[in-house]
Amino acid sequence: MVNKNLQDSSLPQWPEAAQTLMALMHAQGEVARLSEREQLFSSLLVSVNAVLWAFNWETRQVLYVSPAYERIFGRPAGLLLADANQWRDSIYPDDLEYAERSLAEVLVKGAVEDREYRIITADGQVRWLSDKCFINRQAEPGQPVIIVGIAEDITDKKQMESELHRLATTDVLTQSSNRRHFFDCAHLEFEQARKKGTPLAFLLLDIDDFKLINDTYGHPEGDNVLQRIAECGQAALRRGDVFGRIGGEEFAAVFPGCAPDMAMQVAERLQREIQRLSFSHDDQTFGITVSQGLTSLTAEDQNLDSLFARADAAMYEAKRQGKNRIISG
Incomplete structure (x- = not known):
């Protein structure tokens, strides 16, 4: 015959143990699902051939840049995160004034979706970007102005347009x-x-x-x-x-x-x-x-x-x- 006091003091009640076990299993499942989603999101970012970016307008700091930045610009993302001028300095000189002015327009318009300008990559290539940007509307009043954007390499499209124009004229x-x-x-x-x-x-x-x-x-x-x-x-x-x-x-x-x-x-x-x-x-x-x-x-x-x-x-x-x-x- 088992001592009841010993049973009560040494082992949790079975219903409570089952609930704890189920809670642990649920938590582990949530962690696994979060991890899977994070891995999926990371895989998508790597495969997307466009640069997703976030920029703090007040501090002039790049908060985030996706992996495509290194593929398109040919420069380390870490340098850009440390110094936002890395992006500015990559812009083709003739397009710099327009690129800066059109970026500032987002403060008034809330979104600028027709920006197209050229960059010079690390190996000297001139490439065209279509760089859409938006103000993050989820920010609380009084919080820093965060601009988010997506920059797509449209060099092939521009070359095709140029060739069609040449053929037509x-x-x-x-x-x-x-x-x-x-x-x-x-x-x-x-x-x-x-x-x-x-x-x-x-x-x-x-x-x-x-x-x-x-x-x-x-x-x-x-x-x-x-x-x-x-x-x-x-x-x-x-x-x-x-x-x-x-x-x-x-x-x-x-x-x-x-x-x-x-x-x-x-x-x-x-x-x-x-x-x-x-x-x-x-x-x-x-x-x-x-x-x-x-x-x-x-x-x-x-x-x-x-x-x-x-x-x-x-x-x-x-x-x-x-x-x-x-x-x-």
């Missing part, structure tokens, strides 16, 4: 502006010149006897001539001038801020560059000439069409007078 053969893009740019320059009262010149250029070149030496050689003309345009024209191929063997240029005498000097320089060209085909060497029509903006011009018409008439006058010359109209 560039003449495939000569790599100069195509007709549509040239006239879009020319119309903008015309409107700016009219608005500001600044000079503007318009030039048309046509290759002399281009059909004879194709018939004599073949279309591949004709294509080569067109490409070399475009190269001369790039070499002879000024920075900011607009140049493009607007027809088969016809090119055009717009000279913003260029008075008539200066425009003639540019056209003459282009003429000399073209006259220096030399081509070889089956042991035959030949050169080319061009006829140019040049005109300048007047107070009576209401649209670009009037400049185009005068330049076109001047170019055909150059043809009539014997080709290989510049006529101003």
Whole structure:
């Protein structure tokens, strides 16, 4: 027979022991589940190819940055957590003012979702980021302003956009502006010149006897001539001038801020560059000439069409007078 007092003093009551055991097992399960969730969250952060970050606006301290920072920026996260300027110093110099201004806008707007700027990685690559940021609205009044964000590498997207734009605006053969893009740019320059009262010149250029070149030496050689003309345009024209191929063997240029005498000097320089060209085909060497029509903006011009018409008439006058010359109209 078991002593009841001994039983009471040495062992817990069985119902209470079972409850304690169940509580311990439940606690262990909760710990295990928390650990699993933490591991899952960590795995997700590692796999996401975007930088999650948190920034204390008042202390200028980066509070958190996800693992993708090291993959995209190529720099240790620990350095950024110690010095927030690590991120700032990575921004492409031309984009720094915009990146800082757009970040500050979050204080007024609460969220800024259209920030795009470039960074320079540790190995010297230039990459594009789409960096969305938000104010943490869960903070209690009087607490520091915490900005959270997500920065995604959009370099591939930007490169694709750039290539699509190039294809839409560039003449495939000569790599100069195509007709549509040239006239879009020319119309903008015309409107700016009219608005500001600044000079503007318009030039048309046509290759002399281009059909004879194709018939004599073949279309591949004709294509080569067109490409070399475009190269001369790039070499002879000024920075900011607009140049493009607007027809088969016809090119055009717009000279913003260029008075008539200066425009003639540019056209003459282009003429000399073209006259220096030399081509070889089956042991035959030949050169080319061009006829140019040049005109300048007047107070009576209401649209670009009037400049185009005068330049076109001047170019055909150059043809009539014997080709290989510049006529101003």
